[in-house]
Amino acid sequence: MLHPYRCEICGETYVGGYPAERCPYCGAAGKNLLPAAEWINYGKIEMCEQSIEDCKKALELEMTNYAYYKCATAKAQTQVTQTIFKRFMKQEMEHAEVFSKALGFDLPEAPQVTCANEDVTNMEESNKHEQIAIKFYIEAANRAPEERIKQIFRSIAEVENEHLITLNMYK
Ligand SMILES: [Fe+2]
Ligand SMILES: [Fe+2]
Known part of the structure; x- marks a missing residue:
C-alpha cells in the first residue's frame, strides 16, 4: 500500500x-x-541578521556544488560514478531551493564552474566541497536562534555527510 x-x-x-x-x-x-x-508549510522564515547571512552563504555553496556535480555528471567515466554525481547534483539543487525559500529569494543562476575529466579528481574535489559545507552548516545550526533554521542546517549537514561517506566508498 x-x-x-x-x-x-x-x-x-x-x-x-x-x-x-x-x-x-x-x-x-x-x-x-x-x-x-x-506537514507545515513554513514559507519565508523570519530570522536574525546572522541567520540571513548564513542562509545566503549556504545558498551560494549549494549552487556551486550543484554546478560542480553537474559538470562531473557530464564527464563521468562509469555508470556508477555518473549515478552518484547525478543524484547529488539533484540533491544540491533541492538544498539550494530550501535556503532560497527560507530567505524568500528567487533561485539564483548556477555559477559557471569547471571540473576535471577524471572521476577520481572530481570525487576528491567534491569531497572537499562537502567537508566545507558540513563544517559551515554545523556552525550555522549551532548559532541560529531560530528552531526551524537549526533544523534545516542540521538535516542538510547530515545529508552532506552521507554524500561524503558515499564519495569515500566509491572513489
Ligand atoms: Fe547540499
Ligand atoms: Fe526532502
Missing part, C-alpha cells in the same frame, strides 16, 4: 511505502517524511 508523505525539509511530496529510508529529493533522513496531513 502506498501512503502520501511530505518532506519536512524540502517540502517535496512522496507517495510510497513506509518507512522510507530517505527523502528521494533532498536526501533527508526518513523521519523527516511526515504524513501529508501533518
Whole structure:
C-alpha cells in the first residue's frame, strides 16, 4: 500500500511505502517524511541578521556544488560514478531551493564552474566541497536562534555527510 508523505525539509511530496529510508529529493533522513496531513508549510522564515547571512552563504555553496556535480555528471567515466554525481547534483539543487525559500529569494543562476575529466579528481574535489559545507552548516545550526533554521542546517549537514561517506566508498 502506498501512503502520501511530505518532506519536512524540502517540502517535496512522496507517495510510497513506509518507512522510507530517505527523502528521494533532498536526501533527508526518513523521519523527516511526515504524513501529508501533518506537514507545515513554513514559507519565508523570519530570522536574525546572522541567520540571513548564513542562509545566503549556504545558498551560494549549494549552487556551486550543484554546478560542480553537474559538470562531473557530464564527464563521468562509469555508470556508477555518473549515478552518484547525478543524484547529488539533484540533491544540491533541492538544498539550494530550501535556503532560497527560507530567505524568500528567487533561485539564483548556477555559477559557471569547471571540473576535471577524471572521476577520481572530481570525487576528491567534491569531497572537499562537502567537508566545507558540513563544517559551515554545523556552525550555522549551532548559532541560529531560530528552531526551524537549526533544523534545516542540521538535516542538510547530515545529508552532506552521507554524500561524503558515499564519495569515500566509491572513489
Ligand atoms: Fe526532502
Ligand atoms: Fe547540499
